[in-house]
Amino acid sequence: MKSLEELKAIRDRVKNNVTLRKEDADAIRVVVGMATCGIAAGARPVLAAFTEEVAKRGLTNVMVTQTGCIGICQYEPVVEVFQPDGKKTTYVKMTADKAARVVTEHLVNGKVVEEYTIGSISNLK
Amino acid sequence: MQELSLNVLDIAQNSIRADASLIEIRLTERSTDQFLEISISDNGCGMTAEQVAHVMDPFFTTRTTRKVGLGVPFFKMSAEATGGTFSIVSEPGKGTTTTASYCTGHIDMLPLGDMNATILTLITMNPDRDFLYRRSMDDKVYTLDTRELKAVLEDVPLNAPEVSAYIKESLEEGEAELLGSPAV
Numbered sequence: 454m455k456s457l458e459e460l461k462a463i464r465d466r467v468k469n470n471v472t473l474r475k476e477d478a479d480a481i482r483v484v485v486g487m488a489t490c491g492i493a494a495g496a497r498p499v500l501a502a503f504t505e506e507v508a509k510r511g512l513t514n515v516m517v518t519q520t521g522c523i524g525i526c527q528y529e530p531v532v533e534v535f536q537p538d539g540k541k542t543t544y545v546k547m548t549a550d551k552a553a554r555v556v557t558e559h560l561v562n563g564k565v566v567e568e569y570t571i572g573s574i575s576n577l578k
Numbered sequence: 579m580q581e582l583s584l585n586v587l588d589i590a591q592n593s594i595r596a597d598a599s600l601i602e603i604r605l606t607e608r609s610t611d612q613f614l615e616i617s618i619s620d621n622g623c624g625m626t627a628e629q630v631a632h633v634m635d636p637f638f639t640t641r642t643t644r645k646v647g648l649g650v651p652f653f654k655m656s657a658e659a660t661g662g663t664f665s666i667v668s669e670p671g672k673g674t675t676t677t678a679s680y681c682t683g684h685i686d687m688l689p690l691g692d693m694n695a696t697i698l699t700l701i702t703m704n705p706d707r708d709f710l711y712r713r714s715m716d717d718k719v720y721t722l723d724t725r726e727l728k729a730v731l732e733d734v735p736l737n738a739p740e741v742s743a744y745i746k747e748s749l750e751e752g753e754a755e756l757l758g759s760p761a762v
Contacts (some may be wrong), residue, residue: 454755455748460730463740468733487703488651491581493590497692497699504702508739519703521591 481506481515481560482535488522494529495548502549503532506556513558528571534559543571582616582680583693585653589676590700592649597624597672598707599702605693612683616692619675625668633666641727649710653678660684694749697722701745705736711749713756720752 485491485500503517525531528545533554535541542565544555551569558564567573579585593601596730598620606615609684625633628695631640639647654664657678670676681689697711701724711722722745734741 454751455744457726457730460727460741460744463729463744464734467738467740487587487591489588489647489652492584492591493652496697497584497587498641500699500703501695504742508742574698 490526502552593620598622
């Protein structure tokens with residue numbers, strides 16, 4: 454079983470180089486809708502995929518957070534990406550696989566994944 | 579909801595909105611009489627008797643973005659469909675306890691699903707709040723208390739990647755132990 458000793462070792466290892474994800478203006482914010490509608494549509498694995506991918510790549514300039522219902526329940530799971538320059542992208546009908554692609558293309562390389570955005574989905578309807 | 583662990587995640591969001599600093603999630607399972615009880619208890623702002631009556635109504639919600647509030651009705655339905663029970667005990671200023679019990683052998687019993695993912699999501703998304711997770715299967719018990727973890731961690735946050743990996747492994751080991759399968 455996991456012991457508190459083990460946690461102590463992690464603390465000592467991490468303590469000095471813990472890069473606090475500050476809520477500063479330079480951070481990219483990834484916000485996942487986690488109300489009843491989002492959760493029922495599969496937001497939990499999407500949120501997990503974002504936090505895992507961001508941790509794996511060591512992206513200290515990205516903050517993954519959650520919010521409630523933003524009122525477009527039929528498009529859930531909905532993920533909003535807020536860039537430091539004020540630009541906002543709304544991704545809809547997300548999955549864990551799509552989340553990984555958004556991390557690579559948008560968060561790392563700065564290129565919005567147009568085909569997952571609300572603009573392209575609602576036009577197709 | 580396809581699995582009960584998603585209902586738990588959803589109901590716990592209400593505790594967070596109620597500004598609870600401590601949220602206790604308890605699962606009590608007995609194989610002998612096919613019984614499962616799930617309770618989510620918080621020290622948040624609580625509700626009046628009138629509000630408690632209202633939240634069971636799908637057409638009541640405090641939000642303004644839409645007109646329905648299905649979280650509590652979904653959870654209630656999942657329990658009652660199996661011949662189980664559902665209750666909310668709340669007091670303004672003290673907190674709220676939501677309890678659902680299930681007859682797990684019933685044909686309408688939903689799978690419990692990935693409880694570990696629910697607990698990990700709650701902890702890492704709300705590192706400033708505390709969570710007590712206690713899951714028992716017959717006489718075996720697994721407990722995770724973020725207050726204990728924080729006492730060890732000092733300034734290192736619960737959502738530091740190394741720490742969430744530790745929590746995830748602890749949850750997985752605990753579940754494997756409870757369910758009697760060897761740890762992976």
